[in-house]
Amino acid sequence: MKSFVKILVVTVVALAIFVFVGKSENETEVSVADTTTSNAKQAEQLEEIQVSSDTPASELAVNNELADAKVDTLIRENRIEENKLEWRKVTPEFKEFMELTNKPLMSIADKDRLSQLMYETKLVEASRKILLRDVNEKELDLVHERKRLDAIEYLTTVLVGKYNSPQLDNAKDLALEALYHDNVKPEQDTDLKRSLVGDKVELGMVLAVYHEDAWESYKENATHSDKQAKFVEYVDQMALVKAEQLSNNALKLAQRLKKIKEE
Numbered sequence: 001m002k003s004f005v006k007i008l009v010v011t012v013v014a015l016a017i018f019v020f021v022g023k024s025e026n027e028t029e030v031s032v033a034d035t036t037t038s039n040a041k042q043a044e045q046l047e048e049i050q051v052s053s054d055t056p057a058s059e060l061a062v063n064n065e066l067a068d069a070k071v072d073t074l075i076r077e078n079r080i081e082e083n084k085l086e087w088r089k090v091t092p093e094f095k096e097f098m099e100l101t102n103k104p105l106m107s108i109a110d111k112d113r114l115s116q117l118m119y120e121t122k123l124v125e126a127s128r129k130i131l132l133r134d135v136n137e138k139e140l141d142l143v144h145e146r147k148r149l150d151a152i153e154y155l156t157t158v159l160v161g162k163y164n165s166p167q168l169d170n171a172k173d174l175a176l177e178a179l180y181h182d183n184v185k186p187e188q189d190t191d192l193k194r195s196l197v198g199d200k201v202e203l204g205m206v207l208a209v210y211h212e213d214a215w216e217s218y219k220e221n222a223t224h225s226d227k228q229a230k231f232v233e234y235v236d237q238m239a240l241v242k243a244e245q246l247s248n249n250a251l252k253l254a255q256r257l258k259k260i261k262e263e
Contacts, residue, residue: 089146090146090150091126091130091146091147091150091151093122093123093126093150094123094126094150094151094153094154096113096117097114097117097123097154098150098153100113100114100117101114101157114163115163115164118158118163118164118165118166118167119165119166119167120167121167121170123154123167124167124170124171124174126151127151127152127154127155127174128174128177130147130148130150130151131148131151131152131174131177131178131181131199132177132178132181133183134183135183135185135188135192135196137188137192138187138188138189138192139188139189139191139192140189140191140192140195141192145195148195148199152199152202152203155171155174155175155203155206156202156203156206158171159171159172159175159206159207159210159211160206160210161210172207172211172214175203175206175207175214176207176214176217176218178199178200178203179200179203179204179207179218179222180218180221180222183196184196184197197231200231201231201234201235201238204218204231204232204235204239205235205238205239205242208235208236208238208239209239209242209243209246215235215239219232
């Protein structure tokens, strides 16, 4: 019996020692594994830092340039949107003139005021400042374009004789000055060049149709070049088309008046 108890005690002690040793080994393995994982993560972080610090200066410069370009693009887009809103507004100097001439029916007071405007020199001077300014921008500015369009509309209104104006000679002189004014430059973008050339075409055409002497004077005195020759040829062609349209309209009007009289 004592031998059996002794054997049992020895067995229990051995089992306890086995369990304790096994647990210690597992804890040691877990601890080693955690330490290994932690070290691996630290190594990855150090590697990322090393890669970041080793990024070439040229690549960083390119990234900075791209960021700056995006900012510039956003600023430019915002400016264009603002310009579009401004483009819809009539130039302040010509606001009253535009409002009067665009009225479908004018009162006697409106006609008197328009007649007064046609006699004043302030609109000619405003047109002069706008059309003869130095164009320093390289891209089309919608605000400046709107100013030129309003100035040209005023000048053409005077030049076609729609309203009697003593400013006719001043308007002709200014139209010639605008044609001679060299504001189209190589560094300008296509849209700006087209806008500026379009202004000249419109002024040249109204002179060619309504004031042939002034147009002939321009053709004789303008600087001769291939571009100038093409410009003159184009204006002459457009003027012929316009003159034919006016002639047809006049003929139709005469026939209509004759028919009314016969009735």
